[in-house]
Amino acid sequence: MTLTVLMNAGPWLSVPPPGYGGIENVVATLVPELRKLGVRVVLASVETSALPVDEKIWVFPDGQFHALQRPYNQVCGVSQAHLNGVVRALHARDDIDLVHDHVEAVGLATMAAMGPDGPPVLHTLHWDLAKHPELYGNLDGGDRVRVNGVSAAQLARAPRALQEHSVGHVHLSTPLAVDADRRPGVEKGDYLVTLGRINPGKGQDLGARLARQAGFRLVLAGPVGPYHRPEDLAAAGDEARQNPDVRFFHDNVAPYVDGDVVRWVGTVAGRDRDDLLAGARAALFPLRWEEPGGTAVVESLSLGTPVVATSRGCLPELIEHGRTGLLTADEEELGDLVMAADLLDPDECRREAVARFTPAVMAQAYVDLYHRVRQLTARRFQLA
Numbered sequence: 001m002t003l004t005v006l007m008n009a010g011p012w013l014s015v016p017p018p019g020y021g022g023i024e025n026v027v028a029t030l031v032p033e034l035r036k037l038g039v040r041v042v043l044a045s046v047e048t049s050a051l052p053v054d055e056k057i058w059v060f061p062d063g064q065f066h067a068l069q070r071p072y073n074q075v076c077g078v079s080q081a082h083l084n085g086v087v088r089a090l091h092a093r094d095d096i097d098l099v100h101d102h103v104e105a106v107g108l109a110t111m112a113a114m115g116p117d118g119p120p121v122l123h124t125l126h127w128d129l130a131k132h133p134e135l136y137g138n139l140d141g142g143d144r145v146r147v148n149g150v151s152a153a154q155l156a157r158a159p160r161a162l163q164e165h166s167v168g169h170v171h172l173s174t175p176l177a178v179d180a181d182r183r184p185g186v187e188k189g190d191y192l193v194t195l196g197r198i199n200p201g202k203g204q205d206l207g208a209r210l211a212r213q214a215g216f217r218l219v220l221a222g223p224v225g226p227y228h229r230p231e232d233l234a235a236a237g238d239e240a241r242q243n244p245d246v247r248f249f250h251d252n253v254a255p256y257v258d259g260d261v262v263r264w265v266g267t268v269a270g271r272d273r274d275d276l277l278a279g280a281r282a283a284l285f286p287l288r289w290e291e292p293g294g295t296a297v298v299e300s301l302s303l304g305t306p307v308v309a310t311s312r313g314c315l316p317e318l319i320e321h322g323r324t325g326l327l328t329a330d331e332e333e334l335g336d337l338v339m340a341a342d343l344l345d346p347d348e349c350r351r352e353a354v355a356r357f358t359p360a361v362m363a364q365a366y367v368d369l370y371h372r373v374r375q376l377t378a379r380r381f382q383l384a
């Protein structure tokens, strides 16, 4: 029997996303593999989404991400309008076997509120589960609404009510992992790299300080708030400081950026990103938060770049200390580990990526969860 899944990617960005878009990238990576496995996919997104699917539904003509700059009372209707369209579609048709929902908070709340007559739902939690304590702490989705995390560490921090709805975790994947072990090795440069949004949780201030202290070269790649290029941030002037990540960058990171030992290159994309990451001695994740999923971590492995990181969040699940990277609970020790990382074998990293982090591995894990969620829902009807 063909499984028909309504994939709810939300109204914020088209799929695939035009630039940065974590969740939309996961959906864009997952859907083609699901379709190869025979799943029919109805994508709920925006009209401009170009991802090949079996059917597309939308409320908004294009991505509404720009609206998030507006005050709450002017933006809170956007995701509700999108969900309203999804629920109308679900009421109007009977071919949807399961909803795979990715819309933070309101997706879960709406699906749970549909009550016992609604479809089976798998809601993927892409974010820090310390958020939304009132919603997560009181969730009642019955047997019909289930959640999954993107790492075991992330779910371990969830309130009990959310954990009771969990069917486990599925690690993130990357297209870069496909045939990663067959790509020729790249000659390593003399630098380390941090890849990600520049903010306190990702800890680029710590990385930059250690680089200056220990004398290793460090390239910081990623946006500062909405600013993707150093010249755009410079042109924005003092007004930009209203954004907390801009304040963090100016006050805590920029003092270490000397354009030589420590450089900030802004957002890198496509081939430039891959070359930067592949050529790095190691990718540094000086985390101060419990990283929930770590896409950039699995990308590093796929490109044959070992990971040096604080052992927080999903890092111990993704990295084997001494083989694919080096982890420490002591952030001051990171500088020493950088030197030892040169002894790790890039081929081990690539092999790990092929075995664990390809889109095909992720898609099979989700198909297994779809069947599990449907079985759990069916059991309720049998017992009734």
Ligand code: UDP
Residues within 6 Å of the ligand: 020, 022, 195, 196, 197, 221, 222, 223, 266, 267, 268, 269, 270, 273, 293, 294, 295, 296, 297, 299
């Ligand atoms: N990224 C990028 N260019 C940059 C910085 C980040 O393409 O300059 C991408 C990175 O490769 C990864 C994503 O942004 O695919 C970040 O995802 P991750 O899960 O690592 O962190 P998040 O931002 O979701 O917390």
